[in-house]
Amino acid sequence: xxxxxxxxxxxxxxxxxxxxxxRTFIVGLGILIVLLVAALLVGPSFINWNDYKAxxxxxxxxxxxxxxxxxxxxxxxxxxxxxxxVTEIRxxxxxxxxxxLELKALEVRVALAPLISGKIxxxxxxxxxxxxxxxxxxxxxANWQFENQAGSGWTAGGASGSSDLNLSxxxxxxxxxxxxxxxxxxxxxERIEKLDLDGSATSLKGPFWFTGTANVxxxxxxxxxxxxxxxxxxxVGLRAGLKLAGDGGRANFSGRLEGLAKVPKLIGxxxxxxxxMAAIHKAIVKSSEAPSILQxxxxxxxxxxxxxxxxxxxxxxxxFGSVQGGGSFAANLGDSHSYNLTxxxxxxxxxxxxx
Numbered sequence: 001x002x003x004x005x006x007x008x009x010x011x012x013x014x015x016x017x018x019x020x021x022x023r024t025f026i027v028g029l030g031i032l033i034v035l036l037v038a039a040l041l042v043g044p045s046f047i048n049w050n051d052y053k054a055x056x057x058x059x060x061x062x063x064x065x066x067x068x069x070x071x072x073x074x075x076x077x078x079x080x081x082x083x084x085x086v087t088e089i090r091x092x093x094x095x096x097x098x099x100x101l102e103l104k105a106l107e108v109r110v111a112l113a114p115l116i117s118g119k120i121x122x123x124x125x126x127x128x129x130x131x132x133x134x135x136x137x138x139x140x141x142a143n144w145q146f147e148n149q150a151g152s153g154w155t156a157g158g159a160s161g162s163s164d165l166n167l168s169x170x171x172x173x174x175x176x177x178x179x180x181x182x183x184x185x186x187x188x189x190e191r192i193e194k195l196d197l198d199g200s201a202t203s204l205k206g207p208f209w210f211t212g213t214a215n216v217x218x219x220x221x222x223x224x225x226x227x228x229x230x231x232x233x234x235x236v237g238l239r240a241g242l243k244l245a246g247d248g249g250r251a252n253f254s255g256r257l258e259g260l261a262k263v264p265k266l267i268g269x270x271x272x273x274x275x276x277m278a279a280i281h282k283a284i285v286k287s288s289e290a291p292s293i294l295q296x297x298x299x300x301x302x303x304x305x306x307x308x309x310x311x312x313x314x315x316x317x318x319x320f321g322s323v324q325g326g327g328s329f330a331a332n333l334g335d336s337h338s339y340n341l342t343x344x345x346x347x348x349x350x351x352x353x354x355x
Contacts, residue, residue, distance in 0.1 A: 049074040060091075064146040066100070067092040081123070082110040093135055093143040100143050104129035124171045131178045138184040172199040174212070192216055205230045220245040227257075236260065238268070249274025255304070265307040272300040277320065296321030302329075309334045318343075 053070050060068040072087025086106045093100035105128040111121040135143045177195035182188070197212035210225040221244050228237035235256040243250045255268010274280050277298045278290035298320050302313040313329040327343040 047076075049076050064091075066146065072105070081112055082115075084108040084110075093133060094137055094141060097135060097137070097143060098133050099131075100133055100135075102131040103127060120168075122169045124173065125169060126173045127175065127177065129176045130174060132180070134179070134181045136183045136185060140185065168203055169199075169201040172197070172201070172210075174198075202229075206236075219248065221248075230260075235267075238266075244274075244279060248276075248279040249298075253304070263307060263309075265305065267305045268303075270300075270302055270304045270313075272298065274298050307333075316343075 050073055053074065056074075057068045057070065060066065069090040070086060070088065071090070073085075075085045077083045084107070087104065089101070089103040089106060090099045091101040105126075107124075107126040107128070108122060109124045111123050114121040133143070137143075174195060174197040177192075177197065179192040179195060181190045193215045195212060195214040197210055197214075199208065199210035199212075201208045206227055206229045208225075208227045211223070213220065213222050215221070221242055223240070223242050225240045226238070230236055235258045238253070238255060238257050240253045241250065242252075250273055252271045253266075253268055255266065258265045258267060272280075275297050277294040277296050280298070281290040281294050299318075300320075301315075301317040303315045305312045305314075310333055311331045316325075316327045316329065318325050318327070323345060325343055325345040327341070329342075330340045332338040
């Protein structure tokens with residue numbers, strides 16, 4: 001049981017890091033959208049917008065200190081509504097590293113009337129086959145941490161010049177995405193593949209809503225995620241649900257994210273339930289085989305706190321087969337790993353458990 005709990009906490013820590021990057025990714029995407037949509041005010045659709053690639057690339061470089069490559073075409077239609085399309089996009093990651101983002105196509109549609117009053121109402125954004133690599137180097141440098149030429153850092157807590165953008169997003173559609181989290185310090189890698197997602201945002205600061213499906217560790221899952229409005233230096237409310245295909249199980253989280261600009265921390269309540277713990281074992285341990293004792297239903301509720309350095313489960317309420325109990329779990333996820341499990345069993349039927 002300790003082995004599975006350890007992997008569960010490690011996986012949730014990686015998930016917390018991926019959630020931490022959502023704000024940074026959306027802000028970066030928002031700046032690209034604003035730069036391109038602003039071209040609507042320059043001229044009609046017969047202009048060859050590929051001639052403006054250099055200006056767009058320079059603007060992104062000045063804002064993020066990263067190189068942007070547009071190997072495809074930029075096209076713009078004005079009628080019946082402004083619609084922009086850009087293909088084959090690549091945004092650089094860490095020096096000597098793989099790209100942070102590769103994108104087959106970006107399609108943006110904007111409501112025309114709000115532009116007159118200076119508002120950018122994005123009716124839809126469609127990302128086709130994005131490949132997002134979230135990478136931490138051996139020195140602890142993360143490729144989603146941007147710095148502009150003025151030296152101010154881009155973090156999930158805010159971005160230079162972006163907070164005043166009057167931009168809303170009615171619909172975000174992501175098709176066939178791949179997200180990879182790679183940490184050179186621990187030699188770990190997690191993948192989310194075949195990600196299809198729909199979402200929306202009231203502004204670049206949120207609130208944000210997402211729902212979709214993906215393959216996680218080879219298993220199909222459905223998910224929903226919502227984040228409250230972001231405010232620099234303040235916690236962000238977060239609610240998330242994850243469901244394995246069929247009767248594989250479901251996990252729910254309700255709580256907050258803290259320290260987004262420095263050391264992220266996930267705090268809240270978690271609930272986990274499954275009709276067969278062996279399915280959870282398969283998802284976490286990447287194994288098709290599970291001990292026969294795991295062929296049991298599981299219900300778990302706990303208070304959880306996760307950071308890159310540590311994870312704890314307190315006020316644990318456990319029902320596993322015929323086992324009923326409570327307790328706590330703590331893990332040190334730093335350079336020297338250590339684990340501590342305290343479990344109080346209120347009821348135990350060994351015959352039923354081992355059947």
